Amino acid sequence: MAQETKNTEKKAAGTGPSTKLLTGEFLNYKRIWLLSFVLTAAFAIIPVIFFAVLDYNLTRRSLENDVEARASRLASNTWRSLAFFLDERKNALNYVVQSNSFEALENTSQLAQILDVLHKSFGGFTDIGIIDATGVQRAYAGPHGLAGRNYKDQQWFKDTMTHGISVSDVFLGFRNVPHISIALRHTTPDNTSFIIRATIEHQLPQILSEVKTSGNGDAFLINALGVLQTPSHYFGNVLEKANIALPLATDQTRTMTIELEDGQDLITAFRHIPDTPFILVVLKSKQMLMSPWHDSQVTVIQYLGISISVVLLWIWAVTTYFVRHLQLLDRKRSKYFHMAEYENKMASIGRLAAGVAHEINNPLAIINEKAGLIKDMAHFKQELKKETRLLETVDVILASVKRCSRITRQLLSFGRQTQTVPVPLRLKSILDEVLVFLVKEAELKNIFVDIDVPDDLPQVVGNRGKLQQVLLNIVNNAFAAMPRDGRLSVSAQKTDEPFVRLDIKDSGCGISPENLKHIFEPFFSTKTNQGGTGLGLSITYGLVQELGGRINVESKVNEGTTFIIYLPTTTQKEE
Amino acid sequence: MHILLVDDEKELVSTLAERLGYRGIDAHWAATPNDAISMLSDQNYDIAVLDVQMPDMNGFELKEQMEVICPELKFIFMTGHGSEECYYEGCSHTGEAFYLVKPVEIDRLIEKLNKVMLDGGKR
Numbered sequence: 001m002a003q004e005t006k007n008t009e010k011k012a013a014g015t016g017p018s019t020k021l022l023t024g025e026f027l028n029y030k031r032i033w034l035l036s037f038v039l040t041a042a043f044a045i046i047p048v049i050f051f052a053v054l055d056y057n058l059t060r061r062s063l064e065n066d067v068e069a070r071a072s073r074l075a076s077n078t079w080r081s082l083a084f085f086l087d088e089r090k091n092a093l094n095y096v097v098q099s100n101s102f103e104a105l106e107n108t109s110q111l112a113q114i115l116d117v118l119h120k121s122f123g124g125f126t127d128i129g130i131i132d133a134t135g136v137q138r139a140y141a142g143p144h145g146l147a148g149r150n151y152k153d154q155q156w157f158k159d160t161m162t163h164g165i166s167v168s169d170v171f172l173g174f175r176n177v178p179h180i181s182i183a184l185r186h187t188t189p190d191n192t193s194f195i196i197r198a199t200i201e202h203q204l205p206q207i208l209s210e211v212k213t214s215g216n217g218d219a220f221l222i223n224a225l226g227v228l229q230t231p232s233h234y235f236g237n238v239l240e241k242a243n244i245a246l247p248l249a250t251d252q253t254r255t256m257t258i259e260l261e262d263g264q265d266l267i268t269a270f271r272h273i274p275d276t277p278f279i280l281v282v283l284k285s286k287q288m289l290m291s292p293w294h295d296s297q298v299t300v301i302q303y304l305g306i307s308i309s310v311v312l313l314w315i316w317a318v319t320t321y322f323v324r325h326l327q328l329l330d331r332k333r334s335k336y337f338h339m340a341e342y343e344n345k346m347a348s349i350g351r352l353a354a355g356v357a358h359e360i361n362n363p364l365a366i367i368n369e370k371a372g373l374i375k376d377m378a379h380f381k382q383e384l385k386k387e388t389r390l391l392e393t394v395d396v397i398l399a400s401v402k403r404c405s406r407i408t409r410q411l412l413s414f415g416r417q418t419q420t421v422p423v424p425l426r427l428k429s430i431l432d433e434v435l436v437f438l439v440k441e442a443e444l445k446n447i448f449v450d451i452d453v454p455d456d457l458p459q460v461v462g463n464r465g466k467l468q469q470v471l472l473n474i475v476n477n478a479f480a481a482m483p484r485d486g487r488l489s490v491s492a493q494k495t496d497e498p499f500v501r502l503d504i505k506d507s508g509c510g511i512s513p514e515n516l517k518h519i520f521e522p523f524f525s526t527k528t529n530q531g532g533t534g535l536g537l538s539i540t541y542g543l544v545q546e547l548g549g550r551i552n553v554e555s556k557v558n559e560g561t562t563f564i565i566y567l568p569t570t571t572q573k574e575e
Numbered sequence: 576m577h578i579l580l581v582d583d584e585k586e587l588v589s590t591l592a593e594r595l596g597y598r599g600i601d602a603h604w605a606a607t608p609n610d611a612i613s614m615l616s617d618q619n620y621d622i623a624v625l626d627v628q629m630p631d632m633n634g635f636e637l638k639e640q641m642e643v644i645c646p647e648l649k650f651i652f653m654t655g656h657g658s659e660e661c662y663y664e665g666c667s668h669t670g671e672a673f674y675l676v677k678p679v680e681i682d683r684l685i686e687k688l689n690k691v692m693l694d695g696g697k698r
Contacts, residue, residue, distance in 0.1 A: 359655075365587050365655065365678035366590070368679075373594055
């Protein structure tokens, strides 16, 4: 089917001016198909993709928010643990200064005793010192022997005197273990101030390690200068400078997303711990938190892909079906158009023939009568009986008139083709009428025409014009297929059914089995170079069907072709 | 047998009338329908042979007028036109047997005249 279509289109493009009309009549099916497919597919798929993308973005955003909230919550909880740890130490020191007088604390042995109690109660207390308002360390208990030192110019001293409390950055102290120090200002009832300062082993990493182990992530402390105060999984060890840029930390937990050098996205929650230089940073791997969602998204995208493929396949099938249907309708329309045109042409020729015949018949009748009169005069009046040459001439005139009248009668009967009511027809006379038109060509190509139609053949029922067209088309084709000295055999016979079988056999070039299959299809033509429309046999087929008959064809290449036509007879009508 | 031939081709009807005369048939002719009607008023005819297509009035209309004047008159039609409408109209008016296509053989015309005289011609 598709191959045939291609053939036809190629043919239409490559033949003479008469087929230009044909190409103009057909639509560009390829373009229609493409347009229809693309538009339908676009309208079907764009909304699906749009909603899929929208859904992807919305769920991702909501999930990111959720992940950030979780990180933020974790940061807050951790922050509370850390703050509690530091508050506990601060409160212990506060208790010490509240319950002991400055004088008691100035006593180094008593101070050492207090250090011992603190160390036993809370653990991690390394040393303890009492500094007066002028910055001089008045008493010291611990391993370093720092009594008498003046801290007046130290920043922590100024901070403590101003804010009442200060917590130092982490430093490597005794035994190379990280420590922090907490300094607390105390004002006595007599309005003198002093500072109690304790160095504590750095225990915050232990608290943070609990956070780290609870899932993928990292938690550490950092100071405002970016120096790590606890070890970090991603950014290095304690006291190393971390390659991380954070906005100003406040007492509120804030979140942001940072990207590592290896492209990994981390959800970051951070919060400043009040009265300390520490900023708590909690990191969560975004990829790992989002991975269940990503997995489900992959499944969704797979389903989406499958459904889009199914939709495209469906649209392809429907579009192909409809365009093919359109193509068939278009061809049918074109065929009917040509049939109507052909019938119109035949009707016009018929009218013209009838008109000419009528105009000629009147003078012919006069010649006939005048010549008849001359003969009558010789016969009845005996006047011209001796004029044998004259009478011979008159006979020739009468014979010629008869010939002319036979031609006009045939023209007239050809003109009668517009009749629509089926009437009984003599096959032989119609064959004679048709062959009159082809006698000249037969003589020219020296084709022998052999007609074998028995006299007792039943009359066929049908439309004279249609039967004429059928025979004319087939005989015409036969003549075209034959070289010089061909032979056309027309034979008719009765059949057991109420049909007459008519065989029209030529000795032409024959038709290949491949072409034979398509012979009655519209626009199938092998006479491409002669401007054939390829409609002749398809019209013939249609006409035979309209006559209530059927048509078959048998052919052998280089031997000839036989068209077998079955036509309904009058006996069928009686039944 | 009195015959009236009507055809706008004067040469045709006059010659036909003369030839019928040779064969012992009393045939008159008219070249227009009006002449034919006036002739019918003057004299009785058995059969009228009418051309179908004439200017002013066609053969079938003429037949109707002539039937009013002479109800016993019988008709034969001649035509040079063999178109379908004409052919079937002619048949429906007179029956196929009484319809002749020009040019007409004189013997065939006489044969038809005799047949019409015998059968009655009208239906």
